[in-house]
Amino acid sequence: MDIRLYPRPAPAMTAHQTAGDRLQIWIGVFGVATPPPIQWFLNGTPITPTTITDLHSVRSAELVPSTSPRAFTGVYEFTGLQPESAYTVKAQSGVQQASIEVQTLPDQLPTDSSKPFHVLLVSCYYQPEDRSELVSAVIGQLKGTLRPNLTLLLGDQVYLDLPTLTDFKDDTTWLADWFERYYVNNWRGPGGLEAILSSAPCISIPDDHEYWNNAPHDSLVVGNTQSAAGRERWRTAAEMLYRGFQLPAPLQLGDPFILDIPPLSFFLADSRSQRSENRSRSMTPQALQALQAWCNRVSQEGLFGVFATGQSLYDEPVGSLKGSVVDYSLSNYADYPEVIRMLMSIPDRGRPILCLTGDVHWGRVAKSVDVKTGRDALYEVISSPSALVSSVGFDQLKMVGGFFGGLFGKSDPWPRHSNPDTPPDFLARQVFDKRYQSNELYGQPGDQVVLLSFTRAGHGVDVGVTYYPIHEEAHVRQPIAVGPLRLRPL
Template sequence: MTRLTLHPRAAPRNKIRVWLCIDGAPEQSSAVPLQWKINEEVVEPEILRPLSTSHNSGTVLLTGVFEISVDEDSGPFNRVSLTTFGETVELRVKQAPREIPKDTWFRVLLCSCFHQAENRQALVSQTFLNIPAPERQDLSLFMGDQVYLDLPTLNNYPDNEAELADRFERYYRTNWTSYLGLDTILKTAPSVFCPDDHEYWNNFPHRSPIIQNSWKQASRERWKSAADQLYDAFQCAAPAERGDNIEIDIDPVSILVLDQRTHRQEDRSATLTPEGLQRLNDWVDRLIAEKKFGAVVTGQSLLDKPVGEFKGAVADWMLPNYRDYESIVKALERLSDAGRPVLLLTGDVHWGRVTEVRQAGRTKFIEIICSPSSLVTTIGNDQLKSIGAGFRRFFKGEETRWPRHSSAPDPEPYFAQRVFGKRYQTKVVYKHQGNQLSMLALRRAANTLEAKVTYYEVHKRPKEPRPVSLGLL
């Protein structure tokens, strides 16, 4: 049976972009007949990524990205339908507004670190559906580790590109097209994606002691090739290419999504290509000239400190360990010096936190961390934490709501101290423990923007959502 899936993608004004997945297409079909409609009118969309197999040796799972033009007065919602192989799928697409509104909030859903095997009872989907419809997002930002291609840890992965791609395709299929995955969120609002290491393997592109396929250069190349193909098929923001910076403008805000994994260098010389770094500076120049607010999405925190050689090799290298870190934070400093705080949006660390970065009493940056949506299993460490929680419950009567989750630590007292010295002080605004989603909300207020972020607990007995005011930017 052929199964169709449509998801909206972030698009320019008066455009609708949709990602299409056809699962179970007849193998004998040389061409796929696609009949598109928008608001019941037949249309011929522009092909941004041609419909093709999800990897080089694939057969029955096809993906592609298409763009449809819409009239200015078509309204905030449009109905898109597709018919092929006797099956029809429909999608209600919410268009992004031209500008941040005054009388309501523009909402951005933040999500990262989704380990599907731990998403018991589909709690991520259920948590999202419990958000009242009027309070749901206009845009979704997925900030890394949407899949964990390197898990389970003790699995014996084949050292063969085609077999790896087949396995990765199964992970993506579940995460993108099922209620047990991210499908419920993905089909409700346009999305954009930022990769992190588990789109490849832990601490990619470096060797990992727990990933045998990463120990040899040829094995790493085969794994990367397979992972690249699946990323292109499911996450890449066509017509942009994997590794490109992605810019999303909702006046007076511009969101820049930085892909610091695709072209990250093993010698730690760079996380961005020279072209990517130049485009970051061009974006900063444009925002200063146009007097816009900036938000930057990264897979790892820019507030991290560098780690030592042993920890970097065994666990993870942090962004300050790479030689282009200084150029990146200096570019963002130029933007904050133009008079508006810069929002730093990220995941990765398996706890949530809101941090202000201040200089002489003035807010220069606000970092929002939302992680994880579904905590990854860590063999050994999880068992020890669960045993400890059991002892505390038995002997002290203490209930531990999140026995496997770490509490958010305080950030380093100074932002990028090796670059800026003690110029920028950090101040914690809020910490959130446990599986989570969060919603960044913006609206116009006088000549500036009002901002808040709300954290939603992904739990079978969730506490009330926690709104955190960010004040006027």
């Protein structure tokens, strides 16, 4: 038996819920056939936390023999804590135990500018390309005054549809077993996402590879998805594993995660799990209602909105061929105009919005200016990938090109990676015409994570953006600071 503990913030279930007086702990128990009894300790004292999700088999009973070892997970909440304070949580079952040191969130953004509120951004992690555990090494640098207070996992924490040449059986039992092995490899460690998951309270949102490339639509590279029945079997298994390892509790698939740390308010949208196959929506009606309410509240209460999703709002619609081979953009869905109008109502009412995403396998900082007023309306920060996925054949060609390029000039530290795309000249031109002019502030190729550093600046907030390249060469992995981005009342 093996036990892992990872911290999570509690989602705000009511308006103005305090973030810093509670903490959730995700527990994973591996290598047993039945859930063991767990005794909890907080700073060495026995305690009975609130059960949010009881310790249960991730795979449902009909998909795994009762005597087979498997993964059990649960979520437990500790309340009555002090904000911005360190705690040690321990879980014990017989002689087996695990402990974790974690700091609660602040109730509000610190006023001391020498102590920023740090948010780590991570996406697109393909463990087979992180065999040297370089991601863990980079996270190990973020200690002391650089230690993250919060981590946002922005999608593709797993690639369930890879390697490409895998013979995926069109059977839910087989798929659930395969997917569980994949998740356990990333979550259990050593290596994988262990260093990220344990460094600070984490919030996850999914993108397509939590399901399959271009989910919920059929994918040319995943044979199981060529039929509706095959997609349903795959989805059933993938949802089961996402719920057990990533879904914030007690939320349901498609629900947004809302977190207030005034004057910041975070809205993390799940724009993947409940997408419609006819592209009529990327978010549920309930999530759209929650987004409208959040936009109104952010404006009414004078907060600065931070909106996160698995894909960029700048992405323009793609054609059916690219959509079926790669992925459809958010702007391909009929609810995109409604979503972008809601979001841009925030700068319309006086404050710029900050958007965060991953997905595209390069990093970028972009800005849109309202040409009517000349004021900054929207910033976007992209952090992607943390470990680039393998592409059979394509990678080998690019590596050969990089090798010969190094013989006749400066070698490319990122031969497998693409350079960042420039944003379109105007944000959501099909909705706003030429109102929001856009430009790139910085582009970062290669494997990476991003650390956002929020500090108060009078009535506004400054956001430092630091890219941490993930590379074997020390001179390549030097951090690159961008900004600060200046969020100010307009």
